[in-house]
Amino acid sequence: xxxxxxxxxxxxxxxxxxxxxxxxxxxxxxxxxxxxxxxxxxxxxxxxxxxxxxxxxxxxxxxxxxxxxxxxxxxxxxxxxxxxxxxxxxxxxxxxxxxxxxxxxxxxxxxxxxxxxxxxxxxxxxxxxxxxxxxxxxxxxxxxxxxxxxxxxxxxxxxx
Amino acid sequence: xxxxxxxxxxxxxxxxxxxxxxxxxxxxxxxxxxxxxxxxxxxxxxxxxxxxxxxxxxxxxxxxxxxxxxxxxxxxxxxxxxxxxxxxxxxxxxxxxxxxxxxxxxxxxxxxxxxxxxxxxxxxxxxxxxxxxxxxxxxxxxxxxxxxxxxxxxxxxxxxxxxxxxxxxxxxxxxxxxxxxxxxxxxxxxxxxxxxxxxxxx
Numbered sequence: 580x581x582x583x584x585x586x587x588x589x590x591x592x593x594x595x596x597x598x599x600x601x602x603x604x605x606x607x608x609x610x611x612x613x614x615x616x617x618x619x620x621x622x623x624x625x626x627x628x629x630x631x632x633x634x635x636x637x638x639x640x641x642x643x644x645x646x647x648x649x650x651x652x653x654x655x656x657x658x659x660x661x662x663x664x665x666x667x668x669x670x671x672x673x674x675x676x677x678x679x680x681x682x683x684x685x686x687x688x689x690x691x692x693x694x695x696x697x698x699x700x701x702x703x704x705x706x707x708x709x710x711x712x713x714x715x716x717x718x719x720x721x722x723x724x725x726x727x728x729x730x731x732x733x734x735x736x737x738x739x
Numbered sequence: 740x741x742x743x744x745x746x747x748x749x750x751x752x753x754x755x756x757x758x759x760x761x762x763x764x765x766x767x768x769x770x771x772x773x774x775x776x777x778x779x780x781x782x783x784x785x786x787x788x789x790x791x792x793x794x795x796x797x798x799x800x801x802x803x804x805x806x807x808x809x810x811x812x813x814x815x816x817x818x819x820x821x822x823x824x825x826x827x828x829x830x831x832x833x834x835x836x837x838x839x840x841x842x843x844x845x846x847x848x849x850x851x852x853x854x855x856x857x858x859x860x861x862x863x864x865x866x867x868x869x870x871x872x873x874x875x876x877x878x879x880x881x882x883x884x885x886x887x888x889x890x891x892x893x894x895x896x897x898x899x900x901x902x903x904x905x906x907x908x909x910x911x912x913x914x915x916x917x918x919x920x921x922x923x924x925x926x927x928x929x930x931x932x933x934x935x936x937x938x939x940x941x
Contacts, residue, residue: 603758610765628868630875633775701867708863718784728776734875737868
C-alpha cells in the first residue's frame, strides 16, 4: 500500500506566479500607449456644461485649447473671482487670445495650419460677454472653427 | 573543469515588482480624455460685398436675456419647446418648392429649408450654460430633421453616418461613400445659424 500513498505527503502545490510579469507587462503596455501627459494644469474652475448633440474631437494635434472660468481657490486672492481666460499655463486678457492663436498656429505643421479647431473649455457659470469677446478675437485671426467642449448629457441640466 | 548544468539562472522574481511599479506610475498619470462638444463655425470678419435681402419670414429669431429667458419670434417661449418650434420653422416649406418637407406649409413661415435662417442673439450677462442649452436645442433640431432624411434616403441616422465619416479609423472606401450621403443630406437641411453681436444689458 505504501506505493500508492507516496504522493499524499506534500501540501497543495504552490500556484505558479511565473506568468505574473507577463500579465503585468501587458497592462503596462496598454497604459503606456493610451497615456497622454497633461500639458497644462488647470488654474480655473472648469465644470463644463452638458449637451446631447455632441461630436467627438478627433485628432488631438489639430486642436487648440482655451480655458475660461473662475480662478481656482489658490489663485482667487491674486486674481479675484471674476471669470478669466487661461492660455497654456497663465492667465491672459481677451486681447492676447489672437496672438496666442497665431503663435500656436505657427508651431503646427504647414498642412495642419488651415484645419485647426479651437476648443473652448468654458465653465458653465461664465458670462457670455467674455465668450463673445473671445469669439470676436478668433474671428479677427480667422480661426473660425470652434468647438464648445461639453460633457455628454442632458442639456437641461445646465439650467439648474 | 566543465560546469554542470550550464550558467546559473538569473532570478526573475523581482521582475513583477519592477513592472508593477511602472504600471502604477502610468496608471496614475493617465487621463483618458475623449473631448466632445458642439462644433460651430464663426462668420468671417469681412461681410460679403453684396447685401443679401432676406425676407423677414425666413428668419427665426431667438433672443436670450440675462436671466436665461427666451424670446422666440417676439414671444416668450419655454426652452423645452424650442426644438419643436425650430423644427416646425425649418420644415415648413411655405412656397411648396420643397418636396421632402412635412411641415404645415404656412405662408407666414419659412419658404424652404435652404432659405431658412435661425438668428441667435444673447445678452452679455447670459450664462454660458444657458447658451449651450439653446445651441444644443437648435443643433438638435437640425439633427432631428437630417436624421429623418437619412432614414428616408439611406435607412440610417444622419448623426451616425456623420460620426462614422469623421472617425479617422473608418476605412477610406466607406468614408468616400459616406461623404456623398452626408453632403447630400446637409444640402437638404443646411445649417444656417447666424449669431448676432451681443447686446449690452441696460
